[in-house]
Amino acid sequence: MxxxxxxxxxxxxxxxxxxxWNRKKQAGISKEEEFKLMYxxxxxxxxxxxxxxxLDMKDGFLSFQTSKYRLHxxxxxxxxxxxxxxxxxVNSARETLQHIYSNLYVELVVKxxxxxxxxxxxxxxFCSRLDAFVRSLPFFSPRAA
Amino acid sequence: xxxxxxxxxxxxxxxxxxxxxxxxRSEVEKTFSYPLDVVxxxxxxxxxxxxxxxxxxxxxxxxxxxxxxxxxxxxxADGKDILEYLKDSANYPVSIRFGxxxxxxxxxxxxxxxxxxLFAIGSQLSPEVGSSGIEMLETDVFxxxxxxxxxxxxxxxxxxxxxxxxxxxxxxxYELYSDxxxxxxxxxxxxxxxxxxxxxxxxxxLEVAEKAGNFGAGS
Numbered sequence: 001m002x003x004x005x006x007x008x009x010x011x012x013x014x015x016x017x018x019x020x021w022n023r024k025k026q027a028g029i030s031k032e033e034e035f036k037l038m039y040x041x042x043x044x045x046x047x048x049x050x051x052x053x054x055l056d057m058k059d060g061f062l063s064f065q066t067s068k069y070r071l072h073x074x075x076x077x078x079x080x081x082x083x084x085x086x087x088x089x090v091n092s093a094r095e096t097l098q099h100i101y102s103n104l105y106v107e108l109v110v111k112x113x114x115x116x117x118x119x120x121x122x123x124x125x126f127c128s129r130l131d132a133f134v135r136s137l138p139f140f141s142p143r144a145a
Numbered sequence: 146x147x148x149x150x151x152x153x154x155x156x157x158x159x160x161x162x163x164x165x166x167x168x169x170r171s172e173v174e175k176t177f178s179y180p181l182d183v184v185x186x187x188x189x190x191x192x193x194x195x196x197x198x199x200x201x202x203x204x205x206x207x208x209x210x211x212x213x214x215x216x217x218x219x220x221x222a223d224g225k226d227i228l229e230y231l232k233d234s235a236n237y238p239v240s241i242r243f244g245x246x247x248x249x250x251x252x253x254x255x256x257x258x259x260x261x262x263l264f265a266i267g268s269q270l271s272p273e274v275g276s277s278g279i280e281m282l283e284t285d286v287f288x289x290x291x292x293x294x295x296x297x298x299x300x301x302x303x304x305x306x307x308x309x310x311x312x313x314x315x316x317x318x319y320e321l322y323s324d325x326x327x328x329x330x331x332x333x334x335x336x337x338x339x340x341x342x343x344x345x346x347x348x349x350x351l352e353v354a355e356k357a358g359n360f361g362a363g364s
Contacts, residue, residue, distance in 0.1 A: 044259060055286045059284070
C-alpha cells in the first residue's frame with residue numbers, strides 16, 4: 001500500500017506540480033522530458049480511448065494498471081489533469097483526486113490572487129497541504145526500506 | 146455483459162487479427178428543418194457533430210445517412226459535399242441518421258500500433274522497478290485487457306467493465322493462437338491470421354467467457 005507520485009498538468013500540457021513519495025525507479029530522462037512523455041501518453045490515451053470505445057462515454061479514461069503500479073487519472077472540464085500513481089492495492093483514487101482538486105487546488109491556488117499557476121505552482125501552502133494530505137491517506141504507508 | 150472485440154498485435158506493433166464480437170448500435174434518425182440546429186464539421190473524412198447535443202444525438206456522432214441513403218465519407222451518395230448540401234435551404238426538410246462512426250480497418254491498424262507504444266511508455270514511466278506495460282485500462286464504458294506473451298505478441302480484449310474471467314480468456318486465446326495459427330503450415334509468422342479454425346474456436350471461447358463471467362444485471 002503506497003502512493004508513488006503525483007502529476008498536475010494544465011490544459012496546455014505544462015506540468016504545474018510534481019511530487020514523489022515512494023518512487024523506486026526514475027525514468028532515466030530529465031524531469032522536463034518525463035513530464036512531456038507523461039502528458040503525451042495521457043493525450044494519446046484520451047484519443048485512443050475515445051476512438052476505441054464502442055459506446056458514448058461520460059468520464060472517459062479513468063485508470064490503467066501494469067504488473068507493478070496503477071495510474072489514476074482525473075480531468076476537470078477546464079482541462080486540468082491530475083495523475084496519481086499508486087500500487088495495485090488501491091482500487092480507485094477518484095475521490096482522492098477529486099478532493100485534491102476541489103479542496104486543495106481550487107481553495108489554495110485558484111482562490112489566491114497572488115499565486116499564478118503557470119508556469120509552475122509556487123504556493124508553499126498548497127505544496128505543504130498536499131503533502132500532508134497525501135501522507136494522511138489510508139493507503140499511504142511507505143514500506144520500511 | 147459483453148465482450149466487445151479482440152485484437153492481436155505482433156511484436157512490431159502490427160495488427161494481425163481483429164474480431165468485433167458485439168457492436169452496439171446507437172443510432173438516431175431525425176427530421177430537421179432549415180436551419181440545422183446542430184453544428185457539424187469535417188473530421189477524418191467524416192462529418193461529425195461538434196456542438197449541440199439533443200434527442201440522443203451526441204457530440205462525436207457521425208452522419209450515417211441522409212433521407213435514408215447511406216453517405217460515402219464526407220460526401221452524399223451522389224458525390225456532393227454533405228456540409229454544402231445541408232447549407233442549401235431547398236434541400237429541407239431533411240432526415241439525417243446519426244451514430245458512432247464504425248472504425249475502418251485502417252483506423253484499427255493505427256489504434257493497434259498506438260496501443261503498442263502506449264504499452265511501452267506505461268512501462269518506462271513506472272515508479273517501480275521491473276514493471277510490465279499496460280495490462281488493464283479502464284474507462285466508464287469498457288475495460289481493455291492486454292496480455293503480452295514472452296514472444297512479444299499482445300492479445301487485447303475489450304469488454305464490459307463488469308465482465309469477469311478475462312484473464313482466463315486471454316490465456317485461452319493464446320492457446321488457440323498456438324494451436325490453430327502457429328501449427329497451420331500456411332501461416333507465416335508476424336503476418337495477419339487467416340485461419341478458419343482459429344476464427345471458429347475464438348468465437349466459441351468468447352461465447353463461453355460471456356456466459357461464465359455474467360455478474361450483475363445483464364446488458
